[in-house]
Each structure stands twice: as C-alpha cells, then as structure tokens.
Amino acid sequence: MITIPNAITLIRIFLVPVFVMTVVYKRFEYALYVFILAAITDALDGLIARLKNQKTRLGAFLDPLADKLLLLTAFLSLTFLEIIPKWLTVIIISRDIIVILGWIALYIQTGSTKVEPSIAGKLSNTFQVITIAGVLVNLNLYRLGGFLQLLYIITAIFAILSCIHYILREIKVYEQSDSN
Secondary structure, eight states: OOOHHHHHHHHHHHHHHHHHHHHHTTOHHHHHHHHHHHHHHHHHHHHHHHHTTOOOHHHHHHHHHHHHHHHHHHHHHHHHTTSSOHHHHHHHHHHHHHHHHHHHHHHHHHOOOOOOOOHHHHHHHHHHHHHHHHHHHHHHTOOOTHHHHHHHHHHHHHHHHHHHHHHHHHHHHHHHHHHO
C-alpha cells in the first residue's frame, strides 16, 4: 500500500530527471523551481509521515534514496556544466560510495540493514542542499561570489566529517558483532 508520504517521495524521485533536463538545457530558473519543489516534498513527506503515523519500511528506504538521487544528479549535472567545482563533487560522491560500501560490509557481517542517520550525516545533507540552492540562486537572482566559495568549503568539510563519523560508527558496530 502506498501511503501519502510515500507518494510524495515518489514525486521527488520523478522530479530528478526533470531537474536534470532543466540544468542540461540551461533553464536555471526552472531548475531552481524544481529544486525548491523537491525540497518542499522532502519536508512534507517526513512531516506527514510523523503526524499521521504513516512511517513505513518502504518510506524509510525511498526517502534517503530520493534525497541521494536528487543531490547526486544535481552535483553531477552542475559539475558537468562546470558550474560546481569538480573537487567538491568528487568529495560528495566519494563520501556516499564509502558510506554505502561500509553499510554493505556491515550487512554482510551482521545481517542488519538498520542504519541510523547521524547528526553529522544530516548536516552534510543539509549543506549539500544549501549548496545546490545557493548555486541556483547565484545563477538566477544574486551573485553570491565569495559566499558560494565558502559554502563549497563548508559542504566539503561536513561531507568528510560525516564520512569519518560513519566509518568509526560502522567499525564500532562491526567490533561489537564480532565479539558476540
């Protein structure tokens, strides 16, 4: 059964190719609108799931998947057009690959699929969203210049810190399961 929050999350997933097309065709004003709409769906699905007690296993899987799809395609497409620096996108993608590989290794070792998001991970995600939004605002409304460069650095720092945190946490869980 598809709940309202899951349907909203699916809308966010369907917005990903729309967003990419707006970027590829350099319709940055539409890209900004689509990105804002996707961000609203992200907030809305979680809020409704909590308020209506409609948290599901499907939603717990789809929501972070939708976030990653949107953010990774945003970073990749904007980097492809040389709008976002390559080094930042490499850090973002490397972080996600390392975290996923760690999760897979942990699953193989423990059989557990439960991974709790950390504050560091949430901050990393938040700064990635702010960075994409900042880039789109910079392209459409205001020239952010030095602020955008600072935002790139902060986003990279949080991505690296959250990656380190997830690695340390996964090592701890692995060691605990190994001692049992």
